[in-house]
Amino acid sequence: xxxxxxxxxAIALYxxxxxxxxxxxxxxxxxxxxxxxxxxxxxxxxxxxxEQAFKFGEYIKKETLALYSLRKYRHLKRxxxxxxxxxx
Amino acid sequence: xRPSAARLLNILVPVKRAVDYAVKIRVNPQQTGIDLxxxxxxxxFDEIAVEEAVRIRExxxxxxxSIKVVTIGPxxxxxxLRTALAMGADSAIHVEIPESDPSPEPLGVAKxxxxxxERQKEGVDIVILGKQAIDDDxxxxxxxLAGLMxxxxxxFASKVVVDAENKVANVTREIDGGLQELKxxxxxxxxxxxxxxxxxxxxxxxxMKAKKKPIEKLLAxxxxxxxxxxxxxxxxxxxxxxxxxxxxxxxxxLLAKLKDAGITAIKRA
Numbered sequence: 001x002x003x004x005x006x007x008x009x010a011i012a013l014y015x016x017x018x019x020x021x022x023x024x025x026x027x028x029x030x031x032x033x034x035x036x037x038x039x040x041x042x043x044x045x046x047x048x049x050x051e052q053a054f055k056f057g058e059y060i061k062k063e064t065l066a067l068y069s070l071r072k073y074r075h076l077k078r079x080x081x082x083x084x085x086x087x088x
Numbered sequence: 089x090r091p092s093a094a095r096l097l098n099i100l101v102p103v104k105r106a107v108d109y110a111v112k113i114r115v116n117p118q119q120t121g122i123d124l125x126x127x128x129x130x131x132x133f134d135e136i137a138v139e140e141a142v143r144i145r146e147x148x149x150x151x152x153x154s155i156k157v158v159t160i161g162p163x164x165x166x167x168x169l170r171t172a173l174a175m176g177a178d179s180a181i182h183v184e185i186p187e188s189d190p191s192p193e194p195l196g197v198a199k200x201x202x203x204x205x206e207r208q209k210e211g212v213d214i215v216i217l218g219k220q221a222i223d224d225d226x227x228x229x230x231x232x233l234a235g236l237m238x239x240x241x242x243x244f245a246s247k248v249v250v251d252a253e254n255k256v257a258n259v260t261r262e263i264d265g266g267l268q269e270l271k272x273x274x275x276x277x278x279x280x281x282x283x284x285x286x287x288x289x290x291x292x293x294x295x296m297k298a299k300k301k302p303i304e305k306l307l308a309x310x311x312x313x314x315x316x317x318x319x320x321x322x323x324x325x326x327x328x329x330x331x332x333x334x335x336x337x338x339x340x341x342l343l344a345k346l347k348d349a350g351i352t353a354i355k356r357a
Contacts, residue, residue, distance in 0.1 A: 016292045065289050075109055076132055076282055079222070082262070 006050055013057045014038055020064050096153035097213040097252055097274075099141045101177065102201055103134040105161050105168040107223040115326050122223070122324065130168045132287075133218025135175075136280040139287040141216055142176035144250055151252035153210065154178050160200055160315075162187040166303060173298035174290035180303040185315065191224070196308075196315040198232035203311035205237065212275060214257065219244055219279040230279035240272035243279040 014034070021030035041053045107113065108127040116123050130138075138157065145152040157172040158181040159165045169180040183200055185192065192200070205212045220227035234241035242248075242259035246267065249258040255274040260267050262281045290298075308315045336342045 012292070019292060069286060069289075072109060072132065073282075073286075076222075079109070080282060 009054065010038070013054065013061075017057065017061055017064075020061060020068075023068060024064070095211070097148070097151055097250070098153050098208065098210055099144065099155045099214045099216065100201075100205065100208075100212045101134070101137050101141050101155065101157045101172065102197070102215070102217045102229070103138065103157055103159050103168055103172055104131045104218070104221050105129070105159060105165040106131040106221045109222055113223075115324050119323050119325055120321060128164070130171055131218050131221045131223075133220060133222070133280050133282070135218075135287040136282070136284050137216045137218050137278075138172045138175050138177060139285050140245075140248060140278075140280060141214075142288070143285060144214070144248065145176075148250060148252050156181060156208075158183065158201070158204060160192050160197055160308070161185060162189070169303055170295065170298050171290055173301045173303075174294040175288055177301075179301055181306060182303055183306050183308055183311070185308065189315070190317055192308075192315045193317055193319060194226045194228035195232055195318070196313065197229050198236055200308055200311055200313045200315070201229075201233050202236045203313050204306075207311070213255075214250070214274065214276055214278065215239075216248075216278045216280065219281055227279075230277050234277040237275070237277070239275050239277055241277045241279075242270045242272050244281040245278050246281050246283045248278055248284070 017034050018031060021034060024030040041050075044050050044053060105128050107122070107124070108129045109132055111126045114123045115121075141155045145155060155177045156179050157169055157177040159168055160183040161168075162185060164187075165184075166182055169182055173180055181204065183204075201215070205215070215230075215233060217230055219230065230243055231241060233239075242257065242261060244262045245259045246262045247260035250256075251258070257272045257274060257276050257278065259270045259272060259276075259278060261270060262283065334345075336345060
């Protein structure tokens with residue numbers, strides 16, 4: 001952990017990812033993986049590497065959000081199929 | 089540039105705390121309803137409504153004065169309001185009903201909303217809500233509200249364009265057979281369809297900020313509305329279990345089975 005700023009940022013990212021992981025398939029062990037990934041990177045000192053790690057975390061966050069959105073949309077589309085003849 | 093509308097627009101978004109979309113619905117043992125001891129969340133169509141209100145403001149900027157969300161439900165419904173506030177609404181109203189009370193019916197909800205709207209000193213120009221709730225699939229509240237208020241209505245909206253200056257909303261509706269475009273004078277009731285937009289994710293910082301936004305608590309009695317149900321559910325039962333299909337070896341067998349089922353060939357003209 002280089003500085004206070006990165007520490008705050010890392011904790012915020014962890015909290016956000018942890019909250020997202022609640023809706024994930026439990027067999028995947030999202031929380032376990034999350035914790036291990038953060039622990040693996042805890043001693044980074046190089047600013048470049050730290051930034052890379054943050055970028056990866058943000059990427060996982062966006063991917064997970066996209067997965068949830070898709071899952072929900074597909075589910076709702078199946079529940080409420082469009083009955084119109086035109087392409088919805 | 090200052091908007092030249094005589095008055096700024098106020099948007100009201102009613103939301104419902106409904107059974108979560110991913111829950112497998114089960115009929116309760118008494119066969120009087122569904123098992124409600126399951127995960128609840130904001131009705132997905134109402135999420136789309138909140139998102140649309142926020143987007144309308146993003147497009148019209150200062151022409152929109154406020155986005156208020158309202159819910160009628162037990163104490164736990166406050167969570168749903170917090171989510172809406174985290175998505176971008178300014179303030180919320182919680183019409184609280186006792187935990188043990190049955191869910192209000194669409195007419196009751198419409199009457200409550202009418203009383204609320206009439207109470208708003210600054211008026212309401214657009215009411216936008218989900219087309220139906222995924223737990224009861226009534227699909228009546230928006231229409232009933234428009235009827236009670238004598239307002240224009242545009243249901244199953246797949247696109248909403250508000251012209252604040254001319255006080256008009258151009259709404260594209262999804263109907264059987266295609267799309268219909270309506271030009272509605274404000275005030276208007278709009279109900280949202282699935283394809284209107286993709287609701288934003290309420291991030292943790294926004295949820296924290298939302299804790300500071302005001303939630304006004306009211307009782308239905310304060311509004312002079314009686315939410316006693318007018319309908320009695322006699323029985324709820326699951327649909328018959330799907331009987332498995334069968335496999336056929338060849339086309340002849342298929343034709344034989346179709347014939348057994350009473351399906352005959354049509355003579356080509």
